[in-house]
Amino acid sequence: MRAKTKMIHGGITNDEKTGAVSVPIYQVSTYKQDQVGKHRGFEYSRTGNPTRHALETVISELENGRAGFAFGSGMAAITSVMMLFDADDHVVMTDDVYGGTYRLMTSVLNRFNLDHTYVDTSYPEKVEAAITDKTKAIYVETPTNPLLKITDIKKMAEIAKKHDLKLIVDNTFATPYWQLPIDLGADIVLHSATKYIGGHSDVVAGVVVVNSDELAKELHFIQNSVGGVLGPQDSWLLMRGIKTLALRMEATESNTKKIVTFLQNHDKVSTIYYPGIKSHKGHDIASEQASGYGGMISFDVGSGELAEKVLEKVKYFTLAESLGAVESLISLPAQMTHASIPRERRLELGITDGLIRISVGIEDSDDLIEDLEKALQ
Missing domain, CATH: 3.90.1150.10 (Aspartate Aminotransferase, domain 1)
Structure with a gap:
């Protein structure tokens, strides 16, 4: 399925019960269980919601990943990804990142001893030089905000694999229509979906796509535990935005x-x-x-x-x-x-x-x- 077709027909595109060609907005917090511990796929909307699930399915397919996750904002998405790491872990990051990402790393997550080093990731040798025995990930924004620097994703993937690191790519500016970081070797791709994916200045959201079942399990645990999930109305708006x-x-x-x-x-x-x-x-x-x-x-x-x-x-x-x-x-x-x-x-x-x-x-x-x-x- 080619990109334009996938944006219309990818993921869950309708309602099987009614035949509706638009996924319904399941404005619901909890779900009736048939027996104790036996539900029909959903039990509580922080853990999973049918509308959000439809969005997460299509964004995963667009990025050619294993699983997708929708959050209440781009910053909630980035924060949740960073929670995959432990205190004293280290992340090498693109220097020209969005100001909110800079603020998160330097003024919030530093309180939990998550260390980071900013380098110009358009120079692979600078990335290599910044890696320590505590480094767990390389975080790349490409194109960057606001100077539109470009990082070679394939090269970053090679470096990450060499040092057994996770490669995280902020794909907000390029979108999955122009650029597919997982195909280039990334482990995690994220977006401020408020931007191009929504596209109409009417929703604040973040999405993450991972390339493995293991990462999917870990991130779902964090998403459910922290609870920064996207609501069904906003999930529906993003799906509508994706179609165009x-x-x-x-x-x-x-x-x-x-x-x-x-x-x-x-x-x-x-x-x-x-x-x-x-x-x-x-x-x-x-x-x-x-x-x-x-x-x-x-x-x-x-x-x-x-x-x-x-x-x-x-x-x-x-x-x-x-x-x-x-x-x-x-x-x-x-x-x-x-x-x-x-x-x-x-x-x-x-x-x-x-x-x-x-x-x-x-x-x-x-x-x-x-x-x-x-x-x-």
């Missing part, structure tokens, strides 16, 4: 390429971060491991003052947190998504005060370009 994911990703990328060309020819734009540009350091690897470059662009206009003016002047780009929606969004990472990272650290990474991040939507590309042109003027 391929179409949205293609429309978004088409718009993005035109906007990148416009930005390349604008005198107020000094640097553009987009893996679809041949001069991008990770272009060749991105071209090999993904079938598309996505709809995220970051570009530098030289100063925070000018960046703020641009954000004030745009009309069709909505100034907002988040990304991956049908409407185009614009943000200033230094003051918004990555504000939790100390300024010194941001500047080290290249997240300047003048860096603007846009999530390109599915509007008419000419309107979006005219909007940016007027704002930059």
Whole structure:
């Protein structure tokens, strides 16, 4: 089954009892048991819910994994994955991660003595150098947020296998339509499903897919124990979003390429971060491991003052947190998504005060370009 077809016909697609072509929303907390300890597949909705199960099945199939899990947010998904590890374990992580991931590792999970080291994972030798006898996993975000760095997933899988580590990939920006990390050797793939998978700015969710029955058993235990599960209404919204994911990703990328060309020819734009540009350091690897470059662009206009003016002047780009929606969004990472990272650290990474991040939507590309042109003027 090809990707577009799988997004429509993958997983559980209907209700066997009624023939409904949309999985019902099972707004229920508990289930009648036929006998003590004998149930019909569900006993309590924290442990399992039919609507959530349908979502978890289709996301697992889309990522070519063994099992899927849905959580109340992307951060709940990441936190649950990190709970697979013990105190004093160590994780090597991409340096240019989402600000919420940085905050989780440095201000929350460090209280439980889960250690980590940030490195630029686009350099395999830096990953190797950061591995210690306590390292249990490599955590990769590719493309990264907001600088869109690219990490060679196959190479990371080789390193992980060599050192008996788990490879975790945040696939939020690429989605399973463009990139399949498990096929490239990853053990765990996760998404902030709030973004492209949902796609309509109407749901907050996270999903995880694992590549083995052993990991599935461990993560289900954590999901059930901690309880950060996704509700049935939001699970249904994600399934609806998945049905148009391929179409949205293609429309978004088409718009993005035109906007990148416009930005390349604008005198107020000094640097553009987009893996679809041949001069991008990770272009060749991105071209090999993904079938598309996505709809995220970051570009530098030289100063925070000018960046703020641009954000004030745009009309069709909505100034907002988040990304991956049908409407185009614009943000200033230094003051918004990555504000939790100390300024010194941001500047080290290249997240300047003048860096603007846009999530390109599915509007008419000419309107979006005219909007940016007027704002930059």
